[in-house]
Amino acid sequence: MEHLSNVVLRSHSILTLFDKDRFQFEYFDRSVIAVSSAVNLSTEEGQTLFILMVYGLRDLSPEDLGLRNVVSDSLKICTDYESASKYLVEDGSRDWRRLFYNRKMEIENEEYTLKEIIFRQPGLIGRTTCVVVANRGSDNKRFAVKISCPTTSRVSEMQLIRDARNCAQSDEKHAWVLNHLPNMIASTDVEIDEESVQGRMRDFLNSAEYAGGKKYNYENRCLRICVSESLVPITRLTSQREVAQVFLDVLQTHNWLYTVPRILHRDLSMSNIM
Numbered sequence: 001m002e003h004l005s006n007v008v009l010r011s012h013s014i015l016t017l018f019d020k021d022r023f024q025f026e027y028f029d030r031s032v033i034a035v036s037s038a039v040n041l042s043t044e045e046g047q048t049l050f051i052l053m054v055y056g057l058r059d060l061s062p063e064d065l066g067l068r069n070v071v072s073d074s075l076k077i078c079t080d081y082e083s084a085s086k087y088l089v090e091d092g093s094r095d096w097r098r099l100f101y102n103r104k105m106e107i108e109n110e111e112y113t114l115k116e117i118i119f120r121q122p123g124l125i126g127r128t129t130c131v132v133v134a135n136r137g138s139d140n141k142r143f144a145v146k147i148s149c150p151t152t153s154r155v156s157e158m159q160l161i162r163d164a165r166n167c168a169q170s171d172e173k174h175a176w177v178l179n180h181l182p183n184m185i186a187s188t189d190v191e192i193d194e195e196s197v198q199g200r201m202r203d204f205l206n207s208a209e210y211a212g213g214k215k216y217n218y219e220n221r222c223l224r225i226c227v228s229e230s231l232v233p234i235t236r237l238t239s240q241r242e243v244a245q246v247f248l249d250v251l252q253t254h255n256w257l258y259t260v261p262r263i264l265h266r267d268l269s270m271s272n273i274m
Contacts, residue, residue: 010067011029012197012198013066024037024038066198070105070225100114107188131144134227143185143227145226149223151219152191156189156224157187187224192220202218205218
């Protein structure tokens with residue numbers, strides 16, 4: 001699964017696994033992993049299939065290989081050593097914080113230049129959340145870009161914050177909470193293209209019938225990119241008074257979100273309080 005977010009954003013990956021004289025095809029995205037039966041390379045049939053595989057993979061477009069046209073120079077990052085070497089540190093190892101460094105991303109007609117990754121959620125690489133610092137092209141202002149892959153049925157943070165702000169603005173007694181809600185600047189969802197390899201795989205799996213007449217329910221996910229104001233980490237607070245005040249504000253805001261607009265956060269952490 002690491003291929004889905006290592007070096008470049010991908011919708012899916014197609015790999016070949018080798019073990020001595022056998023190989024298997026493997027396809028995986030953020031919802032499914034499909035592995036073929038093993039092919040024996042010591043047989044003429046296996047050797048022919050291997051040659052056909054090489055020719056078939058050669059003819060696939062970058063999109064067929066899963067490269068998402070979201071970050072600039074996506075293909076160059078994967079194929080050009082000079083470009084890829086920007087992510088290496090002095091000892092030659094890869095610095096994951098510079099994964100998207102100085103790459104461009106356009107969101108709602110604004111161009112953002114991505115900088116360091118400031119947060120990468122522990123868990124299954126390629127499926128978890130990544131937050132990147134970015135500068136907006138029009139004014140060079142600093143923002144936080146959140147990259148995640150939720151299910152398509154999940155309401156975006158942009159919509160939740162918009163609903164909360166509208167609720168606070170509708171009654172003067174709730175106006176205080178506007179000082180504590182984050183400002184969401186932009187949000188976009190990149191969904192599965194019906195004609196893409198991933199789209200065809202989803203349709204194939206959903207139409208297949210398995211043992212006992214069981215059906216596979218493919219979980220639709222999208223690439224969700226949200227831009228918000230860049231906030232200060234709570235770990236930078238230096239005095240007890242500051243910490244006490246911030247925690248009071250956080251508790252009051254979360255209580256208001258739950259009791260008034262009926263929004264429950266459900267993902268509280270030191271890196272994601274509000």
